[in-house]
Structure formats: structure tokens, C-alpha cells
Amino acid sequence: MKVLDTVHTRLTWAGPVDLPLHGEADVQAACGIMHVHGRRYGQPTRLALDYATLVAEELLDQGVLAAKIARIRGNPLDSVSTSVAQAALLVISQYLAAATAGDDRPEPLLPGGPPFVSSDGVRFEIESLDPFVWQCFWSVLCAEPIAVRDGWQSFLHRFATATCPLPGKLVDLVGELPFACLREVAAHTGMSIVRVLSRSPTGIPAYRLTPLPGTATLPAASATAPLAGITVLEVTRRLQGPLAGHLLTLLGAKVIRIEPPGGDLLRGAPPISGDCSARFLAVNRGKQVLRIDLNTAQGRSEVLELAAGADVFLHNWAPGKAEQRALDAGDLARVSPGIVYAWASGWGQEFGADPPLGTDYLVQAHSGLAARTPSLMTVVDIFGGLVCAHGVLDALLHKALTGEGSRVDSSLLSAAVRLSSGPLGTSSPEVPICTDLTELAADPRFAAALVREGCVFPCSPWEFST
Structure with missing residues (x-):
């Protein structure tokens, strides 16, 4: 066998899983x-x-x-x-x-999650791994503190749970503002914000x-x-x-x-x-x-x-x-x-x-x-x-x-x-x-x-x- 001879391959649907x-x-x-x-x-x-x-x-x-x-x-x-x-x-x-x-410890898996939609119809995502940045962003938007607090845990844990039920007041709040305004607030508070593009780079x-x-x-x-x-x-x-x-x-x-x-x-x-x-x-x-x-x-x-x-x-x-x-x-x-x-x-x-x-x-x-x-x-x-x-x-x-x-x-x-x-x-x-x-x-x-x-x-x- 030469080292770069063809390696024989096999790809199946089920492999060792005993299901049709x-x-x-x-x-x-x-x-x-x-x-x-x-x-x-x-x-x-x-x-x-x-x-x-x-x-x-x-x-x-x-x-x-x-x-x-x-x-x-x-x-x-x-x-x-x-x-x-x-x-x-x-x-x-x-x-x-x-x-x-x-x-x-229970792990609630309620439905919900971004992307968000601005008042001018722009779909977007936000991101922070810092609770202070999260709080600052929503505070500038005059969100209710209880909604900000409740939203953080769900937002942070979405990487682990694959769901993110945010308080409706937060979703509604960004939906009342144009994307340009939200982007300015994000820049001011350190929140990352990215719009959903329809085409791939x-x-x-x-x-x-x-x-x-x-x-x-x-x-x-x-x-x-x-x-x-x-x-x-x-x-x-x-x-x-x-x-x-x-x-x-x-x-x-x-x-x-x-x-x-x-x-x-x-x-x-x-x-x-x-x-x-x-x-x-x-x-x-x-x-x-x-x-x-x-x-x-x-x-x-x-x-x-x-x-x-x-x-x-x-x-x-x-x-x-x-x-x-x-x-x-x-x-x-x-x-x-x-x-x-x-x-x-x-x-x-x-x-x-x-x-x-x-x-x-x-x-x-x-x-x-x-x-x-x-x-x-x-x-x-x-x-x-x-x-x-x-x-x-x-x-x-x-x-x-x-x-x-x-x-x-x-x-x-x-x-x-x-x-x-x-x-x-x-x-x-x-x-x-x-x-x-x-x-x-x-x-x-x-x-x-x-x-x-x-x-x-x-x-x-x-x-x-x-």
C-alpha cells in the first residue's frame, strides 16, 4: 500500500444505530x-x-x-x-x-427567541456576554428593570438550551425603534448588533x-x-x-x-x-x-x-x-x-x-x-x-x-x-x-x-x- 493510495470510504445513514x-x-x-x-x-x-x-x-x-x-x-x-x-x-x-x-436542578425549556425586528422591518441579532452591558443597553431604551433582569438568564443560557423566551416587553420595545437608533444605542453601550443579511459573503x-x-x-x-x-x-x-x-x-x-x-x-x-x-x-x-x-x-x-x-x-x-x-x-x-x-x-x-x-x-x-x-x-x-x-x-x-x-x-x-x-x-x-x-x-x-x-x-x- 502506498501512503497516498485511495482510502476506502463508507458513508451510511444509520451506521451502528439500529433504526431504518x-x-x-x-x-x-x-x-x-x-x-x-x-x-x-x-x-x-x-x-x-x-x-x-x-x-x-x-x-x-x-x-x-x-x-x-x-x-x-x-x-x-x-x-x-x-x-x-x-x-x-x-x-x-x-x-x-x-x-x-x-x-x-430543573432546566426550563420554554419556547421563544430572536432574531429581533426593528420598527423599519430590519431583522437583527444582539450579543453580549457581560450582564452590565446587557443592563446598560436596555436601560438606555428605558426598559423595565424586571424585564431586563428576567431576560438576561434566558439570553445568556440560549447557547446551552437552544431556546430563549424573552419578556415580551423587551421584544416589543426594540420593535418600536428604527434599526439606526438601535445600532447607535448598541455602539454607546458596548452591545454587539448585527443585521440579518439575505446573502452570504x-x-x-x-x-x-x-x-x-x-x-x-x-x-x-x-x-x-x-x-x-x-x-x-x-x-x-x-x-x-x-x-x-x-x-x-x-x-x-x-x-x-x-x-x-x-x-x-x-x-x-x-x-x-x-x-x-x-x-x-x-x-x-x-x-x-x-x-x-x-x-x-x-x-x-x-x-x-x-x-x-x-x-x-x-x-x-x-x-x-x-x-x-x-x-x-x-x-x-x-x-x-x-x-x-x-x-x-x-x-x-x-x-x-x-x-x-x-x-x-x-x-x-x-x-x-x-x-x-x-x-x-x-x-x-x-x-x-x-x-x-x-x-x-x-x-x-x-x-x-x-x-x-x-x-x-x-x-x-x-x-x-x-x-x-x-x-x-x-x-x-x-x-x-x-x-x-x-x-x-x-x-x-x-x-x-x-x-x-x-x-x-x-x-x-x-x-x-x-
Whole structure:
């Protein structure tokens, strides 16, 4: 077998799920996507985009790259398979983990949510992760304090729950004002605001590879998993970056996750499984964790020392933060020639050095995705993690062939643009629709695709063979 011979691939609808799934609608219905996406509507609703299929195709492409990397390193993998059902379970993994955590605290899932509509008919999204900014924005608009208080928790938690029932007084208030006025208030108070575009930006590739100086060889394969023996240094938060690292973990890489002293705050986000957030575990289990203060000279030195022994450095810092910390691609390449340096950003270069907050729903709005198929599922965050991991694998294959390192630039926007070009489906499911993720987790027909480790997670979506 030559290292770049064709890798045999197999993509099915059901994979290890023992159900008669014959299309996107069946998969969305049976595997929980309709249930989660439909929370904002109060009933299971088909995501118009053929999302599970797009995710499965992305996973299959990644499997091919991983198999080729493994071959070069001495692991003669011949084939890879995955399924659309496994892709769907990966998509809902955070929601599935939360539903099966066994946490007694209730998680209300009432329907509702943005985009908002101004008095002149402009649909738009707003974003802040700071309660003070939220309060200031609505206070300038003379909103009732009780409505502002009640709206914040729902707004903040929509990333976790896929629904956002806001007080009607807030929705009505912005509906009485023109968009130009709302944009001015947002600028004054620090609120990010983005209008929903009807068309997607053009000329944005899924990711960009840029050569870095220096060369190095990848370590020889040390086990059967395709990336076994490869070390990834990950400094990420929220979902996009951690998911990219999680996919590399599932492919066998050793992922060392750097967190601040005291740990990532999202470790404490309910529901809790054992002593950690179930949602956090969904994309961070299996990683080695080190706690380092990157705002100190000693912390920077520790990271550079770790990077000297790593094959990949992955982060999703805000624009300018890497340069501020002197941990940009050039800094890492000097201590680790041939390294793959990956930045998973929100906007890429779309808004220059001072972009709006780079979060899922703002990117959905600007990319045109919210005009086609709006969702309070984190569809862009998830696909952004997939695109980032794909870029890293592409760069690792290049390194395996040439020894050369690369910088990998991907973004939520680049992921959303790719999603926006995907087909819209109209078919209806021919299988029963999942309405309870705890029942899905206990269904024996899903047993081969799931694993219980405190709460329930999907197994690796790939099967490799020699």
C-alpha cells in the first residue's frame, strides 16, 4: 500500500444505530436534532438545512486525512466509515450530556427567541456576554428593570438550551425603534448588533493554510488510532475551539488543554455530572489539563516550553490577543519549527481589528444562514469546530509529507458560509420523532453508538480498518 493510495470510504445513514433511517429527515427525527432545534418553536421542527449530512461528509473527509497521516507514520489504515446518524449524535452531544447528567436542578425549556425586528422591518441579532452591558443597553431604551433582569438568564443560557423566551416587553420595545437608533444605542453601550443579511459573503474559504518557517517530522505511529503519538496544545474556551480539540482527541491525539488558574469557568455550568459540567465534558473529556496564567511572563514561558514538544498549537483567542501575549504563529514557530498553528476565530478578517463579538448567532445573522434557516442550536459553533479540525488535519498531512509547518486560519464565519451554500431539505421523516433525549439515551437501538461515563456521550464517529 502506498501512503497516498485511495482510502476506502463508507458513508451510511444509520451506521451502528439500529433504526431504518433512509434520509436526512429520518436522522434529524430519530437522533434528536428536530427535538433540540424545535425547542424555540415549542415542538420538534426539521432544520431546513441538511445539516447532519453536511457534518457527516465533513467527518468522512477528516477520516480520510487522518488515515493518510497514519499511513505515513507507519500505521497502514486502509478504510474509514461513518454515518449521518453518528454525525447527528455528535451535533447534539452537549444537549444529550445535559439531559443525562442526573442533576436535580430543573432546566426550563420554554419556547421563544430572536432574531429581533426593528420598527423599519430590519431583522437583527444582539450579543453580549457581560450582564452590565446587557443592563446598560436596555436601560438606555428605558426598559423595565424586571424585564431586563428576567431576560438576561434566558439570553445568556440560549447557547446551552437552544431556546430563549424573552419578556415580551423587551421584544416589543426594540420593535418600536428604527434599526439606526438601535445600532447607535448598541455602539454607546458596548452591545454587539448585527443585521440579518439575505446573502452570504463571498470569497471566504473554509480555512487557509500559510507556510511557517522550519521543518520537523511527525512521531511514528504508537497505537492503532490514526493520530496516536501526536501532541496538541489547546488553549480554547466555549465550544468551537474545544470541539476541534475533542475531534483530534477522538482520532487518538494527546491533547493538553491549558486553562487559567482555578480552571475554566464553564466547568461549573449546570447541569453537573459528578464534579463537572456535563456540557463541558461533552467536548473536553479525555484531555490532559494544565492550569497556567498566560498573563504572566512565567506562564508564557511554560506554554512555550510545552509548545516545543507539541505538533499542534490550537487557540480561539480574540483578535490581537495572541500578539499581546507574544504567542503568535511566529513566536511558536521559533521554539517549535514545523509546528501547526491553528487559530479558530469568530470573524476571520471580515471586520478588521475591532469586530463584533464572534458568537454563533451573530455569525448566523451576517452569513445569511439566519435568513435561510435560523436556529438556536449552536449549528455554527459545531461546524466551526469541524472546519478547524479539518484544517489542522490538512496541515498535519502536509507536515507528514514535507516536514513543513503551517498556520491554519478558520472562523465561525467561514464555517457558516459553507453551511449557507448547502442544500435545503423539505422531506418529512418516516420514523418516530425523538421528543426526550433521556429516552434516546436509554433506547437499546442506540447502544452501539453511545457510551455512559457519568452522563451519556456519543462514541467516536469513525471506524478505521487496515
